[in-house]
Amino acid sequence: MATDRRLQFFEESLQLIHHQGYKGTTMRDIATKLKCDVANLYNFVKSKEEILDISLFRINEEFHDGIDAIIESKHTPVGKLRLITQLYVRLTHEKPYEISLLVNGWRHLSHQKKKKFLAERTAYEKKVQRVIQEGMDAGEMKALDPVLATNMVLSAMRWLFDSFADQKSDWNPVEVERQINEFVVSGLGV
Amino acid sequence: MATDRRLQFFEESLQLIHHQGYKGTTMRDIATKLKCDVANLYNFVKSKEEILDISLFRINEEFHDGIDAIIESKHTPVGKLRLITQLYVRLTHEKPYEISLLVNGWRHLSHQKKKKFLAERTAYEKKVQRVIQEGMDAGEMKALDPVLATNMVLSAMRWLFDSFADQKSDWNPVEVERQINEFVVSGLGV
DNA sequence: TATTTACATCAACAAATGTTGATCTAAAGT
DNA sequence: ACTTTAGATCAACATTTGTTGATGTAAATA
Structure with missing residues (x-):
């Protein structure tokens, strides 16, 4: 196959x-x-739609499985957040065109599939949100609106797929991950 | 007309x-x-393309004029950065569908127009980058890669247009701006 | 050897899509 | 009163687009 x-x-x-x-x-x-x-x-x-379907839900599952493993691990909220950004950067570096589907392509799914995708995405954003909420409750992070904070953190990395897909750019993913993490952690830090 | x-x-x-x-x-x-x-x-x-053309370059100019006014003002780098995020949040709240063109729609411009748009976008990203660079040089901000820092700051706000366009969400743009600013400033802060 | 499998071609169609030209109406400007 | 203007309609077009069915071939498999 x-x-x-x-x-x-x-x-x-x-x-x-x-x-x-x-x-x-x-x-x-x-x-x-x-x-x-x-x-x-x-x-x-x-069908043409199957190209989108297959590719999109495969990368979606890979991402969500990674998130779940981190959520279930025994790290502090800040530690978990670091692992989440690390996962996102790594996945984007390995598969920029697939991540592109998660950022933009999903809009062209059929009605049913789109509903399914958005429901899953919302569920996983809530999981990340819960990590941030725990960090705030523990006094590790400053008290911002958790929804807003989650959106900012995830959104702050959403330019990467475009950059990694571009031949001309040659970021070192490990260094990128380090700096993003520094930005995010001190952005939320007390 | x-x-x-x-x-x-x-x-x-x-x-x-x-x-x-x-x-x-x-x-x-x-x-x-x-x-x-x-x-x-x-x-x-x-033509259909004119809908895109006209709307996109109009909002683009509005945004860039705003940036220029801030660049030329007499504020500290951190102050300028704050004004830039403020401008972006305000514009996105007022005209989410137009900002949507700047984020996604530009890809469908004709070859010539796309070239022009990207050249302008790059030029204005460089202006923001220079503000951040000055902040680092002045010791107001921590030393990250300036290109990376610029991308993170701008990208951290790019989810807003989707949210403001959505009927169900009702963020207070002033409060949003305040929290984004707090995130960005302490994200880059020393 | 027989047959399944992966991949390829050709011709064709029905539907969707951007666009045009000719024409009409009612209001506004002169 | 005459003319311009903004907006609307109808019929028709040439392309583009996703998709299908019939068919072919060379290699792997049984």
């Missing part, structure tokens, strides 16, 4: 979708990049 | 583009919302 050609198909598709958007990417665009006929693509997926 | 109906046309168009994306919004969608025929829309713009 996971043949070379099939992997290449998904890879090129996601790159095109990142740069041109989902609606702006046609099956013919993808076929051209793969140097094959359009009809051929339907050997890999049964 | 700026008649009621024309204003309504742009307003509804931008709302649709925010929710469905530029490519995902058809001229027929807009016509339906305005309860008129598709052909009628061409009394307001000479």
Whole structure:
């Protein structure tokens, strides 16, 4: 099932979708990049939407599994928050085009799938929010609105996928993670 | 030129583009919302792309004019940074659908216009970066990578347009601005 | 050797989409 | 009274787009 050609198909598709958007990417665009006929693509997926579906929910699960492992671990709130940013930076560095779907692509899911995605996203934002809330309760972090604080922390990293996807930029992900963490921790710190 | 109906046309168009994306919004969608025929829309713009063009470069100029005024003012770097976040929050609260174009919509500009937009955006990011750099040089801010710091600061506010566009959320923009500022300033602070 | 599997091509279609030209109406400006 | 202007309608177009069905081929598998 996971043949070379099939992997290449998904890879090129996601790159095109990142740069041109989902609606702006046609099956013919993808076929051209793969140097094959359009009809051929339907050997890999049964519809265009499936490219989005499959890729998006796979990376979503990977991210959420990572979050869960951190939540269940025995770290202080600040420690957990550090691991969360670390996870996000690492995942974005490894798979910028997939993360691009989580940031933008989800809007083009079908109604049902979009509902499902947003419900899951909200649930996981709440988990991060709870970590921050615990940090505030423990006096490790300053008392801001927890919803607002969560949004700021997560949003502060959302430029990375664009940067990592860009050939010209060559951030060192470990250094990026260190500095983001410093920013976030002292941004919330007392 | 700026008649009621024309204003309504742009307003509804931008709302649709925010929710469905530029490519995902058809001229027929807009016509339906305005309860008129598709052909009628061409009394307001000479092409679909013009909706994007006009709206995007107008808000872009408004934002950049604001930045320039702050840069030229006599404040400390930290003071300037505070004014910049204030400007961004205010603008996003007043015109979330326009800001949505600056965050996402620009990707669908024609090649030429996109080049122009990106050049301007880069120039203005550099101006913000210089403020941060001055803050670091003056010892007001901790020494992080200035490019990275700039990206984090600006990106930390990029979730707002989505939230302000949403009917259900009712943030107080003044309070939001205060908390964002606290986060950003202590995030960069020594 | 027979057959399944992964991948490829060609032709074609139905629907969606941006756009145009000709025409109309009612109000506003001169 | 005459003319311009903003807004609206209808029919029609050329393209673009996702998708299908019939068919072919070369390698792996049984």
